[in-house]
Amino acid sequence: MRIGDFRSSYAHDEALLVTPVQRAWMLAFVLALAAFPWVGGTYLTYLACLTGIHVIAAMGLNLVTGYAGQISLGHAAFMGVGCYTAAWLANHGVPFFIALPLAGTMSALAGLVVGIPSLRIKGLYLAVATLAAQFILSFVFREWEPVTGGVRGVNIEAAQLFGLSLGSDRAMYYVVVVTAGLMLLAARNLFRTRVGRAFIAIRDKDISAEVLGIDLFRTKLLAFALGSFYAGVAGALMGYFFRVITPEHFSLGLSIFYLAAIIVGGMGTLLGTILGAAFMALVPEVLRGAVSLLSGVAPNAMALLSPVREIVFGALIVGFLIFEPHGLIEIWRRVRRFFHLWPFKT
Amino acid sequence: MDWLTFAEFSLIGLFGGGLLSLVALGFVLIYKGTKVINFAMGEFMMLGAYFVYTAHALLKLPLWLSIAAALACIAGVALLVERLVLRPLSGQPVISVLMATIGLGAMIHGGVDAIWSGQNLEMPQIVPRQPLLWGDVLVPGSIFWSFWVAVALIAALTLYFRFTSTGIAMRAAASDPTTAYALGIDVRRTQQLTWIFAGCVGAVAGMIIASINSLSPALSSTALGVLAVIILGGLDSIAGAIIAGLIVGWLEAIAVGYFGGKVRDLVPYAIVLVILMIRPYGLFGTRDIERL
Numbered sequence: 001m002r003i004g005d006f007r008s009s010y011a012h013d014e015a016l017l018v019t020p021v022q023r024a025w026m027l028a029f030v031l032a033l034a035a036f037p038w039v040g041g042t043y044l045t046y047l048a049c050l051t052g053i054h055v056i057a058a059m060g061l062n063l064v065t066g067y068a069g070q071i072s073l074g075h076a077a078f079m080g081v082g083c084y085t086a087a088w089l090a091n092h093g094v095p096f097f098i099a100l101p102l103a104g105t106m107s108a109l110a111g112l113v114v115g116i117p118s119l120r121i122k123g124l125y126l127a128v129a130t131l132a133a134q135f136i137l138s139f140v141f142r143e144w145e146p147v148t149g150g151v152r153g154v155n156i157e158a159a160q161l162f163g164l165s166l167g168s169d170r171a172m173y174y175v176v177v178v179t180a181g182l183m184l185l186a187a188r189n190l191f192r193t194r195v196g197r198a199f200i201a202i203r204d205k206d207i208s209a210e211v212l213g214i215d216l217f218r219t220k221l222l223a224f225a226l227g228s229f230y231a232g233v234a235g236a237l238m239g240y241f242f243r244v245i246t247p248e249h250f251s252l253g254l255s256i257f258y259l260a261a262i263i264v265g266g267m268g269t270l271l272g273t274i275l276g277a278a279f280m281a282l283v284p285e286v287l288r289g290a291v292s293l294l295s296g297v298a299p300n301a302m303a304l305l306s307p308v309r310e311i312v313f314g315a316l317i318v319g320f321l322i323f324e325p326h327g328l329i330e331i332w333r334r335v336r337r338f339f340h341l342w343p344f345k346t
Numbered sequence: 347m348d349w350l351t352f353a354e355f356s357l358i359g360l361f362g363g364g365l366l367s368l369v370a371l372g373f374v375l376i377y378k379g380t381k382v383i384n385f386a387m388g389e390f391m392m393l394g395a396y397f398v399y400t401a402h403a404l405l406k407l408p409l410w411l412s413i414a415a416a417l418a419c420i421a422g423v424a425l426l427v428e429r430l431v432l433r434p435l436s437g438q439p440v441i442s443v444l445m446a447t448i449g450l451g452a453m454i455h456g457g458v459d460a461i462w463s464g465q466n467l468e469m470p471q472i473v474p475r476q477p478l479l480w481g482d483v484l485v486p487g488s489i490f491w492s493f494w495v496a497v498a499l500i501a502a503l504t505l506y507f508r509f510t511s512t513g514i515a516m517r518a519a520a521s522d523p524t525t526a527y528a529l530g531i532d533v534r535r536t537q538q539l540t541w542i543f544a545g546c547v548g549a550v551a552g553m554i555i556a557s558i559n560s561l562s563p564a565l566s567s568t569a570l571g572v573l574a575v576i577i578l579g580g581l582d583s584i585a586g587a588i589i590a591g592l593i594v595g596w597l598e599a600i601a602v603g604y605f606g607g608k609v610r611d612l613v614p615y616a617i618v619l620v621i622l623m624i625r626p627y628g629l630f631g632t633r634d635i636e637r638l
Contacts, residue, residue: 071441117619121626123440124383124581128573129622132615135570139612207636252570256448263445303463310456317449321442322434 016188033177037170045169051281052176053237056183058261058277059270060230063187065259066267067196068223069203070118074130075231075258077137078114080250082107082232083239084141084148087156090240096159096166100179100236107232108225110137115224119217122206134252141247153246156239172241179237183230187270190226199223203268260313264320266327275328283316284309354483355603356596361485363595364493365551369568370575370587371500372548378520378582379540382432382443386451387548388569393454394420394549395469395556395565396462402470409470413553417546424545428538451566459563469557488558499550500588503543516540520582574614578621580631590629 007013017023037045061075082103089099117129141148148154158167159175166172190196198219201209210216239245257280265276287309295301324330369387376384384390397419401412431450435443473491477484507513519526519536527533548569556565575594579586594614601613627633 065441071444117622117626121622124444125577125622125626127440127444128383128577128618131570131573132618132622135615136612136619143608256452259441259445260449263442267441304460307456307460310452310459312456314449314452314454314456318431318446318453321438321446321449322431325438325442 014192037173042169045173047282047285049169049173049176049241051278052173052180053234053241054258054261054277054281055274056176056180056237057231057234058258058265058273059180059183059187060227060234061258062262062267062270062273063190063199063230064223064227066262066269066273067191067203068199068220068227069122069206070115070220070223071123071127072130072224072227073127073252073255073259074114074134074137075227076250076252076254077134078107078111078228078231079235079238079254080137080141080247081110081228082235083245083250084154085232086236086239087154087245088147090156090159091154096161096240100233103236104229104232107235108229111224111226111228111231112221114228115221118220118224131252134255138247138251141250148247151247153244156243156245158243159240166240169241172237176237176241179233183233184270184274187230195219195222200268257313260317262327264316264327266329269327269329271332272327272329275332279328280313280316283312287312350482351603352600354485355599357483357485358489359596359599360592361489361493361595362599363592364496365555365591366572366575366595367588367591368496368499368547368551369572370579370591371503371584372544372551373572373576374579374582374584374587375540375544375547377576378584379516379544380432380436380537382447383573383576383581384544385444385447386427386454387544387572388566389451389454389458390420390424390545390548391552391555391569392458392563392566393423394546394552395561396458397549398472398553399462399467399469399556399561403468409472412470413472416553417549420545420549421542424541425538427545428541432541433534433537455563455566464563467561469553469561472554472557488554492554492558495550495554499547500584503547504584512536512539571611571614574617574621576628577618578628580628582632583628583630586628586630 005019007018012018017026036048040048057075057079060078061072064070064072064075085106086099086103089102090096094102114130114133118126121129142151144150158165160166161175164171166175191200198209198214201212201214202216202219202223206216206220209219235250238249242249258277261276261280262273263276264279265274266272288305291301291305291308320327369391372387372390373384376382394416397416398412401407401415402409405412407415427450431446432443435446473495474487476487478487478490507517515526515531516536516539518529519531519533520540523533526536552565555568559565572591575590576587578594579588579590594617597617598610598613601609621628
């Protein structure tokens with residue numbers, strides 16, 4: 001049972017990690033993250049990289065959709081903008097640590113443009129508008145061959161950072177984890193500022209927020225720009241990670257994947273974003289393992305893998321919406337509450 | 347492009363727009379009745395076509411009976427979907443309901459993929475293919491006749507909503523559920539009926555489209571392009587869906603005529619963005635007025 005948790009100074013009240021136990025757990029988590037690629041092996045490191053990239057992108061979508069309440073079905077397209085920007089810059093000799101923020105900035109600009117309709121419309125209409133943006137940007141990715149390489153795709157050279165090559169998954173892992181950590185910290189602190197709280201206010205009721213003196217025009221566009229910035233950085237990392245990028249990577253399916261991730265994790269929570277993105281990234285891999293086990297018994301089980309994945313994906317979305325609408329974060333909180341209050345019942 | 351080709355493309359576009367109107371009608375019915383955009387519409391279309399294929403090609407039923415059986419099955423699926431997925435989520439935020447229909451679509455899509463595999467299948471011919479020749483203008487028969495199927499179906503539904511008591515109850519429940527409920531209309535039942543009608547309308551469109559092209563799970567993606575039609579016509583206007591279907595069909599055909607097949611997918615979404623910037627509630631939709 002947790003007792004004696006009093007906040008006696010302002011510094012203590014503002015701290016991100018309040019109790020020593022929390023700090024100890026966080027330290028253990030960071031150490032585990034740092035040691036992971038040396039323990040986990042190649043395949044798990046690869047998966048961890050991918051999950052980290054998904055976490056960054058899902059965090060961006062959660063800023064726009066979960067916190068600011070603006071539904072976006074075009075998140076993958078913003079990742080594409082970031083990715084192709086990074087690819088173009090990298091192939092023109094711009095170093096990695098400049099290309100990464102520039103890719104994010106370019107995506108943010110795209111987000112500003114796509115966010116303009118949000119000033120007049122919301123809800124389902126906005127969903128359709130961002131869907132249109134997704135398809136139009138996909139069209140650009142396919143047809144603007146000098147920059148995007150068309151359907152054949154574009155190659156990106158391995159990134160260099162401080163003279164070290166980031167060609168290996170292990171090196172990329174550290175870059176992804178550090179980037180994700182920094183962006184998570186930024187997002188965490190954003191919601192203690194006026195801007196972050198304004199996001200939440202326009203989600204809850206935009207007209208009321210406007211009456212309270214929040215500039216809707218600026219706040220909505222800022223939400224789109226910020227969310228797209230995250231997407232752009234994630235896209236750029238994905239580009240450096242895969243090294244070959246085709247328009248197929250940034251399809252509507254990926255946008256829906258991120259929406260599913262924030263719904264399964266928990267909308268409007270950062271921890272939920274991490275849980276959801278990791279969960280949704282790992283479920284297909286678990287399914288693949290299960291199916292390959294089954295193929296010992298039933299030889300053509302492998303052919304069923306992609307339909308089964310799709311069914312499970314849909315069932316997860318629908319199931320969470322109906323039975324656990326607050327997402328994995330709610331399960332997490334329940335477990336935590338149990339231990340905090342133990343030996344008393346919740 | 348000379349006038350003759352222009353006329354030909356225009357006619358093909360207008361007649362092709364009939365099917366767009368039909369699918370759009372499926373969207374509009376559900377939106378009017380339950381304030382949901384059904385992103386699983388494409389999967390309903392696909393499922394309808396697969397049921398017809400199964401009944402006709404595998405079970406060797408006559409065509410009319412297979413279509414009837416397929417519609418009955420779709421009605422059953424729509425009923426289940428409404429009861430198991432949409433009703434528990436009524437009153438939830440827009441994004442939950444939207445994502446539920448997307449998740450549902452993924453489930454149906456995966457199921458179809460697992461049962462019938464992803465290959466192209468040969469659909470029985472539902473509408474005559476014989477091309478029609480008026481002077482020098484040639485119109486494919488499949489598109490011409492599918493247009494009239496769409497017209498007949500839309501007319502039948504319009505008459506139903508106007509003259510039967512169930513139809514009138516459905517309109518009442520759509521325009522003001524609370525009052526309708528107070529007046530003794532079973533709103534839940536009308537919502538179920540709405541889903542059944544919309545599912546069947548979509549399934550008919552799916553069968554025809556599959557019999558014109560070919561049957562594969564890719565059929566479901568055609569429904570997303572129809573979003574342009576309902577945005578242009580107004581989400582809750584049946585007349586809007588019909589007129590906008592013809593306009594979008596015509597614009598698509600003309601754009602393909604001028605710029606080649608690549609732009610076909612682009613046209614509906616460009617229309618969507620323009621409409622949403624200028625007139626977000628569409629040509630005939632009701633303007634939302636919000637109170638605090």
